Amino acid sequence: MDAEQRLKDLHQRLELVAGRHSQSEIARRTGSSRNNVSRYVRGAKMPLEFGAALCTELGVNPAWLLMGEGAPWLADSAAGNEKLAGDLLELVEAMNAVARMRLGSLTGKHHLRVLRDLNDALKRYEELREQLNVRTSPIFSDLLQQYGLAVNANDLNAADDLGRALTQLARLNDDTELQARFDALRAHHQYIQGNLKQGIEIQRDVLFHALSRGRISDDSLDEAHNLAMSLYQLFRHGEARRILTAALALAGPDELRLPAAGLCQGLLGVIEIDMGEVPQGLTRLQGQAAAHPEVYFGHSAGFLARAQLLAGMLSPESALALGPPSRSLATRVLQWAVWLEKPGLLKRVLRECVGSKPEQLPEGFVFARYARVLLQALEGEFDPARNFIREDVGARSVTSAEPIVRFGVPMSYCRLARVCGDRPAALKQLDQAERFLREVPAAFTPDVIAVAAHHRNVLLLVAPEDRRRAELRSAAGRFFTEQVGKGFGCFMQLHRMTAA
Numbered sequence: 152m153d154a155e156q157r158l159k160d161l162h163q164r165l166e167l168v169a170g171r172h173s174q175s176e177i178a179r180r181t182g183s184s185r186n187n188v189s190r191y192v193r194g195a196k197m198p199l200e201f202g203a204a205l206c207t208e209l210g211v212n213p214a215w216l217l218m219g220e221g222a223p224w225l226a227d228s229a230a231g232n233e234k235l236a237g238d239l240l241e242l243v244e245a246m247n248a249v250a251r252m253r254l255g256s257l258t259g260k261h262h263l264r265v266l267r268d269l270n271d272a273l274k275r276y277e278e279l280r281e282q283l284n285v286r287t288s289p290i291f292s293d294l295l296q297q298y299g300l301a302v303n304a305n306d307l308n309a310a311d312d313l314g315r316a317l318t319q320l321a322r323l324n325d326d327t328e329l330q331a332r333f334d335a336l337r338a339h340h341q342y343i344q345g346n347l348k349q350g351i352e353i354q355r356d357v358l359f360h361a362l363s364r365g366r367i368s369d370d371s372l373d374e375a376h377n378l379a380m381s382l383y384q385l386f387r388h389g390e391a392r393r394i395l396t397a398a399l400a401l402a403g404p405d406e407l408r409l410p411a412a413g414l415c416q417g418l419l420g421v422i423e424i425d426m427g428e429v430p431q432g433l434t435r436l437q438g439q440a441a442a443h444p445e446v447y448f449g450h451s452a453g454f455l456a457r458a459q460l461l462a463g464m465l466s467p468e469s470a471l472a473l474g475p476p477s478r479s480l481a482t483r484v485l486q487w488a489v490w491l492e493k494p495g496l497l498k499r500v501l502r503e504c505v506g507s508k509p510e511q512l513p514e515g516f517v518f519a520r521y522a523r524v525l526l527q528a529l530e531g532e533f534d535p536a537r538n539f540i541r542e543d544v545g546a547r548s549v550t551s552a553e554p555i556v557r558f559g560v561p562m563s564y565c566r567l568a569r570v571c572g573d574r575p576a577a578l579k580q581l582d583q584a585e586r587f588l589r590e591v592p593a594a595f596t597p598d599v600i601a602v603a604a605h606h607r608n609v610l611l612l613v614a615p616e617d618r619r620r621a622e623l624r625s626a627a628g629r630f631f632t633e634q635v636g637k638g639f640g641c642f643m644q645l646h647r648m649t650a651a
Contacts, residue, residue: 161217183204287320299336367398386597387595388425413439417446449474461599475510476508480504486518539567562584562588565612631646
């Protein structure tokens with residue numbers, strides 16, 4: 152919410168006060184002029200002293216007046232909130248006393264008295280700050296509980312409102328444990344809204360706070376997992392791996408048996424697979440699946456399915472039955488059906504994994520739309536694919552600052568153009584994808600299936616006599632040979648094709 156909207160809301164609450172008390176009465180009881188009260192009600196900037204007087208003289212709840220939280224009148228609030236209001240007002244008065252001090256006065260003859268007054272005001276400020284901290288903690292804790300329920304229920308409207316109120320309340324409270332809980336929930340809130348970068352910055356602070364206590368707990372491991380997951384989704388696998396490895400190394404035997412340690416181990420296995428250490432990562436992930444079947448055959452079934460598909464141990468049809476339906480599983484199986492480019496399989500996966508059910512991907516999800524367009528192209532309907540490539544959303548994606556996106560978009564368009572038989576357009580997209588792939592910084596780990604799809608495009612589009620792209624074709628052959636050597640059994644057929 153911007154400053155203009157906050158000011159507008161504040162004056163709407165002031166109008167409510169003016170509806171209960173006449174402006175003359177407000178002026179008399181607050182010590183303001185009638186004209187000034189009229190100006191404040193009409194929208195003029197309201198001084199802090201006037202707001203404080205409203206609370207002390209008219210019983211207005213300061214939390215409601217400033218933030219819109221709670222009941223408008225202190226008489227309608229809990230006794231603890233009444234004490235909080237008094238502390239707030241005393242704190243304001245103490246702060247005003249400090250603000251009225253003039254350092255220039257220290258050069259005059261009354262400097263000793265000024266110094267004593269300043270010291271007394273600051274001491275009172277600290278005393279009131281501590282009282283305020285005690286009074287706000289129960290309210291802070293209660294709002295945190297409500298915020299957590301809203302975030303976990305994906306009730307984003309309520310979460311946004313509670314988050315704003317807690318941000319204001321956090322400025323009045325120094326309880327480090329409550330602040331840490333708030334930061335953890337804020338990070339998760341950013342995560343479910345898709346603001347991964349903002350969430351990562353908050354999660355770093357949360358993890359640092361957890362580790363600064365000198366021991367690894369379930370909460371510490373949970374925060375390490377959350378931060379690593381956000382980094383993983385941004386393809387920053389190396390950084391995510393270092394965080395998980397460090398957290399697990401700091402954990403003792405008892406902590407390693409905690410559920411959060413299992414989540415860290417499982418995600419570390421996923422990352423190891425993506426980074427080419429397939430046997431090690433698969434062993435780690437399968438071990439966690441055996442220890443925590445409710446996770447890896449439940450909401451995280453997609454991780455296990457993808458790992459086994461990459462290793463060549465599982466068919467897509469078997470992957471669909473790996474566990475109860477979930478978006479995690481739907482996402483990975485749909486990605487695999489797109490990779491295989493088999494119309495029958497793709498049609499089935501779209502039918503079972505895309506729709507309006509909670510466990511399905513929504514129809515508007517861009518990858519689901521892409522999969523449907525690819526199916527039409529595989530069945531001979533080429534116009535939808537050509538239109539998809541021309542869409543503005545695609546043009547905007549190509550100019551994205553994210554290096555993985557810059558590579559992934561032309562790679563995907565190249566596949567559509569190839570399936571449509573438009574070789575010139577496909578080669579144009581192929582060259583662009585290759586350029587962007589070379590520009591991906593070493594800190595990022597592109598999705599192995601996306602890179603494989605690019606190299607398959609090379610093999611299917613670049614003729615042996617094409618000297619300009621001869622190195623691309625040789626690199627594609629080396630890619631599949633190397634990946635099979637690392638344990639990616641899913642690429643065996645392409646490896647054999649290049650070897651022949």
